[in-house]
Amino acid sequence: xxxxxxRVRFAPSPTGPLxxxxxxxxxxxxxxxxxxxxxFILRIEDTDQTRFVSGAEEYIIESLKWLGIEPxxxxxxxxxxxxxxxxxxxKNSYRQYAEQLVASGNAYYAFDTSEDLEAMRERLKASxxxxxxxxxxxxxxxxxxxxxxxxxxxxxxNKEQFVIRLKVxxxxxxxxxxxxxxxxxxxxxxxxDKVLFKSDGMPTYHLANVVDDYLMxxxxxxRGEEWLPSAPLHVxxxxxxxxESVMPKFAHLPLLLKPEGNGKLxxxxxxxxxxxxxxxxxxxxxxxxxxSGYKQNGYLPEAVINLLAFLGWNPGTAQxxxxxxxxxxxxxxxxxxxxxxxxxxxxxxxxxQQYVRHVDNKILAAELKNNVTEKNISVDEIYVEKVCGLVxxxxxxTKELWDYSQYFFVAPTSFDESVIKKRWNEKSAIxxxxxxxxxxxxxxxxxxxxxxxxxxxxxxxxxxxxxxxxLFRVCLSGVASGPPIFEMAELFGKENTILRLExxxxxxxx
RNA sequence: GGCCCGUUCGUCUAUCGGUUAGGACAUCAGGUUUUCAUCCUGGAAAGAGGGGUUCGAUUCCCCUACGGGCUACCA
Numbered sequence: 001x002x003x004x005x006x007r008v009r010f011a012p013s014p015t016g017p018l019x020x021x022x023x024x025x026x027x028x029x030x031x032x033x034x035x036x037x038x039x040f041i042l043r044i045e046d047t048d049q050t051r052f053v054s055g056a057e058e059y060i061i062e063s064l065k066w067l068g069i070e071p072x073x074x075x076x077x078x079x080x081x082x083x084x085x086x087x088x089x090x091k092n093s094y095r096q097y098a099e100q101l102v103a104s105g106n107a108y109y110a111f112d113t114s115e116d117l118e119a120m121r122e123r124l125k126a127s128x129x130x131x132x133x134x135x136x137x138x139x140x141x142x143x144x145x146x147x148x149x150x151x152x153x154x155x156x157x158n159k160e161q162f163v164i165r166l167k168v169x170x171x172x173x174x175x176x177x178x179x180x181x182x183x184x185x186x187x188x189x190x191x192x193d194k195v196l197f198k199s200d201g202m203p204t205y206h207l208a209n210v211v212d213d214y215l216m217x218x219x220x221x222x223r224g225e226e227w228l229p230s231a232p233l234h235v236x237x238x239x240x241x242x243x244e245s246v247m248p249k250f251a252h253l254p255l256l257l258k259p260e261g262n263g264k265l266x267x268x269x270x271x272x273x274x275x276x277x278x279x280x281x282x283x284x285x286x287x288x289x290x291x292s293g294y295k296q297n298g299y300l301p302e303a304v305i306n307l308l309a310f311l312g313w314n315p316g317t318a319q320x321x322x323x324x325x326x327x328x329x330x331x332x333x334x335x336x337x338x339x340x341x342x343x344x345x346x347x348x349x350x351x352x353q354q355y356v357r358h359v360d361n362k363i364l365a366a367e368l369k370n371n372v373t374e375k376n377i378s379v380d381e382i383y384v385e386k387v388c389g390l391v392x393x394x395x396x397x398t399k400e401l402w403d404y405s406q407y408f409f410v411a412p413t414s415f416d417e418s419v420i421k422k423r424w425n426e427k428s429a430i431x432x433x434x435x436x437x438x439x440x441x442x443x444x445x446x447x448x449x450x451x452x453x454x455x456x457x458x459x460x461x462x463x464x465x466x467x468x469x470x471l472f473r474v475c476l477s478g479v480a481s482g483p484p485i486f487e488m489a490e491l492f493g494k495e496n497t498i499l500r501l502e503x504x505x506x507x508x509x510x
Numbered sequence: 511g512g513c514c515c516g517u518u519c520g521u522c523u524a525u526c527g528g529u530u531a532g533g534a535c536a537u538c539a540g541g542u543u544u545u546c547a548u549c550c551u552g553g554a555a556a557g558a559g560g561g562g563u564u565c566g567a568u569u570c571c572c573c574u575a576c577g578g579g580c581u582a583c584c585a
Contacts, residue, residue, distance in 0.1 A: 013585050048584055114583080130512060132581080163583050181515070190513045190581090198583040205585050229514055229580040252515085255578070259521080262577070307522095310534095314523060318533055337523075340578060344521045347535045357548095394547050404547090419545090455544090470545035481546035 004219045006038025010064075010071065011209065011223075013045040014056035017282035017291065018063050019267050020343075021224065021256040024308045028253060029222050030069040031309070031331040038219070042074030043212060044086040047202045054285050057086075063279040067301045068324060082216045087208050094203035097211050097241060098164040098196050102144070106240040107196060109162045110143040111155055132192035135170035164197035166206075166236065174232040179220075179251040179333045186232040194233055206230065210237040213248055221248045222333070225340075226264075228252040251333050254312050255340040265343060275345045279304070298397030299348075303355040307348050311341045321354055353396040364388035364398060371402035377409050386491055390483035404482070408491065411500055412478025413507070419480050420508055423471040429505060431461045431468065432475065436501050445494040447486035454486070475504035 010026040012018055018026075033040035042064065044057055061076035073080035084090055101107035110133075112120075120141065121131040138145060143165070144152045156162065172188040196207040203211070213221060231250055238247040255264040259273060269277050271292050280293035294304050306322055314337075315322075315330040322330065356364075365385040372379050387408045388401065395404050438453035439445070454472070458465055473485050476497065482488060489497045 011585090015585075045585065051584065110583095117583090128511095130581090132512095161583095165583095178515095184514070186514070192581080195583050200583075202583090204583070209585090224579090225515070226579055226585090232514095254516080257578080264578075310522065312522090316524070318524090320534060339516050341523090342521065344535065347522065350535055396547095423545095451544095458544095465544040468545085473545060479546095483546095483548095484543095485545075 005217075006033055006036040007041065007217050007219050008033050008038065008222055009041040009043050009074075009213070009216065009218055011043040011045045011212075012060055013048065013051070014053060014060065015048075015051045016053050016056055016267055017278045018056075018060045019265065019277045020279065020294075020308065021265050023063065023067065023279055023304075024256060024311060025222065025224055025253060026064060027067070027069055027305060027308055028313070028331075028333075028336070030071075031328055032220065032222060032333060034328040035331050039073055039080070040069075040071045041080075041082075041216065041218075042071035042077060042085065043216070044075045044088075045205065045208065046086060046088045047198075047205060047208050049088070049200070049202065059280070059282060066280055066295055067305055069305065087212065088202075090208075090212065091202060093215070094207055094211055095197060095201075098203070098207060101166065101196070101240055102164060104240060105167070107164050107166050108138075108144040109152060109156070110138075110141065110165050110193075110195075111147070111160060111162050112142050113161075116142065133165065134189075134192045135168065138165075138167075138193055161199040163195045163199050165193040166196055166233070166240075168193050168233075168236065174235055176231050176235050176250065178228070178231070179249055180254075180336050181228075181252065181338060184228070184231070186229075188232075188236070191233055191236075194230075196237075206233060206237065210234050210241070210243075214238070214241070214243050214246065218248045220251060220333075222251045222253065225252045225255050251336070254337055256311060257340045257342045259342050259344060264340070273343075273345075275343065275348060296399070298399030299352050300355045300359065300398065303352040306355070307351040310351075311343065312337050321351075349396050356392055356395060356398060359392070359398075361385040361388045361392070364392060364401060367398050368401040368405065372409055375409070379409060383408075383491070390487060390491065394481075394483065407477040407479065407482075408488075411496070411503060412476075413503075415478050415504060415508060416474045416480045419470055419474045423467060424508060427461055427463060428468070428471060428508075431457050431463055432472075432501055432505055434460060435472075436498055436505075439494060439498050439501075442494070445490065445497075447484075447490040450489050450497075451486045475508070476500050 008029045010029045012022055030040050046052060057075065064070055071077045073082070074085040079085065098107060102109065117133070120133070120137060124131040124137070133141065168191050169188045174186050174188060176184045176186070178184055194206055195204050197203055231252070235247065238244045257263065258265050258269060265277060267277065276292045276294050276297050278291055278293045280295040282291045282293065283289070284291070302324065305324060305327070309322065309327050310320065313331070313335055316335060362385060365381065365388045368388055369381065369384050372384065387405050391401065391405045395401060434457035435454055438457060442449055442453060458468060469485065470480060473482065474480060476485070476489060476492070492500065
């Protein structure tokens with residue numbers, strides 16, 4: 001690594017909600033920046049005004065905040081010395097560079113209408129030739145290379161619509177070093193004369209991205225593999241603009257693939273895959289369709305970061321659970337894999353489960369309390385916390401809290417039938433009554449005194465615990481599984497526990 | 511079609527010429543947990559195919575196959 005200060009950027013376009021592939025790109029940029037004490041920048045690439053989606057920009061900002069991978073510079077995170085960070089607000093800075101390329105003979109004005117272009121493509125297709133605007137075809141089109149100088153001047157003065165295209169050499173090897181893949185060679189014969197400056201006065205991605213990365217002193221471009229084919233074009237741009245010596249290093253990340261079948265994960269995959277593709281919930285502004293998010297599905301941001309980091313990267317050790325700080329320390333571009341990764345729902349669930357267990361009860365309680373109050377149940381905060389402490393071992397997602405713990409707040413009215421059917425016999429009621437009686441006579445009501453009372457009742461009635469314990473659980477909670485029974489009963493309290501057992505007795509007796 | 515990238519257990523991956531090809535998730539079988547959804551132990555499970563290079567290839571090179579990406583005045 002050279003001495004240049006590390007400055008990386010995440011540059012999404014606000015055409016909809018950010019999906020997890022994009023989130024991972026942001027994450028790798030973030031980790032790389034922090035690892036090298038560099039800057040992480042958020043730049044909004046909104047050069048296509050026709051694809052603007054309202055709310056998308058805010059969504060991107062909110063998502064990065066939720067995940068805790070906040071840029072230290074950029075839209076929504078405070079301007080640095082390179083503001084503005086939104087390309088539509090930088091509109092005026094691009095044309096001069098396009099003009100510079102025209103002046104140096106590396107670009108040209110083109111006046112072709114979309115009909116002209118269509119006709120050219122039809123014509124070439126008919127003769128079985130690759131239809132592209134390149135070193136051959138440009139000589140047959142309306143541009144500043146074929147038109148006289150006067151006519152070009154005239155057209156420009158008449159404010160005729162034009163674009164500026166890069167004059168790509170006919171046949172030239174372009175070498176590009178990718179930090180993940182090594183050297184990539186591309187011949188310019190396969191690249192067309194890309195539009196750099198559009199007729200609406202905005203640059204295309206190619207120009208804007210190169211100009212901004214240069215102006216913003218970007219040291220490394222870390223982006224998705226879908227950009228690899230156009231990277232040589234960008235190298236050409238740096239070269240012709242005279243910036244090749246400060247050209248950023250490139251790293252093209254492997255894509256995130258759909259778990260089943262083929263293709264890269266896309267925004268359109270929405271909810272149908274059984275896991276969210278968006279960090280937080282997104283409501284489509286035009287259709288009002290709601291697409292679910294990791295946040296709302298009960299994932300913890302730390303878990304999402306951890307699992308995403310491992311989709312395409314690994315530290316080379318057996319450790320898999322990494323805090324954000326640990327990821328920063330361990331991360332390196334060299335250990336990013338070259339091939340696409342399919343998202344694995346099971347592994348994602350496992351990651352989240354690991355984190356849920358270690359979350360402070362207070363934080364879980366805050367979420368569970370919402371569910372409880374939604375049901376118009378008023379409850380003590382400490383009680384909710386204790387409930388969380390007991391059930392968190394049993395769940396994978398925070399949104400499961402209520403499902404797994406509702407009997408702590410509402411006494412059961414139905415009882416797991418398969419357990420009743422399997423375990424209930426003529427002695428059950430007697431044992432239960434003995435337990436109730438013992439409880440009533442007890443002064444202290446802790447999990448150990450509960451357990452003692454329980455055991456005594458079993459011995460007295462010559463009953464094996466393994467034949468009765470689950471039945472006991474069902475009588476108390478209505479369901480077949482849950483946290484340690486005696487601790488659960490302690491939390492219910494003496495009166496409540498007795499009441500529940502009596503209710504169970506009444507309901508179950510056929 | 512053209513160009514580019516890739517290819518190790520079902521999935522994520524380790525291996526930087528010599529390993530019984532390792533781990534994790536999932537799965538299966540046991541065992542704890544006096545019950546369970548936790549936990550522990552164990553099993554099954556992989557180098558796409560074909561050529562080279564080499565004393566020796568999963569590892570390096572070539573070809574084929576397959577997968578993916580790109581191929582717009584979209585990013």
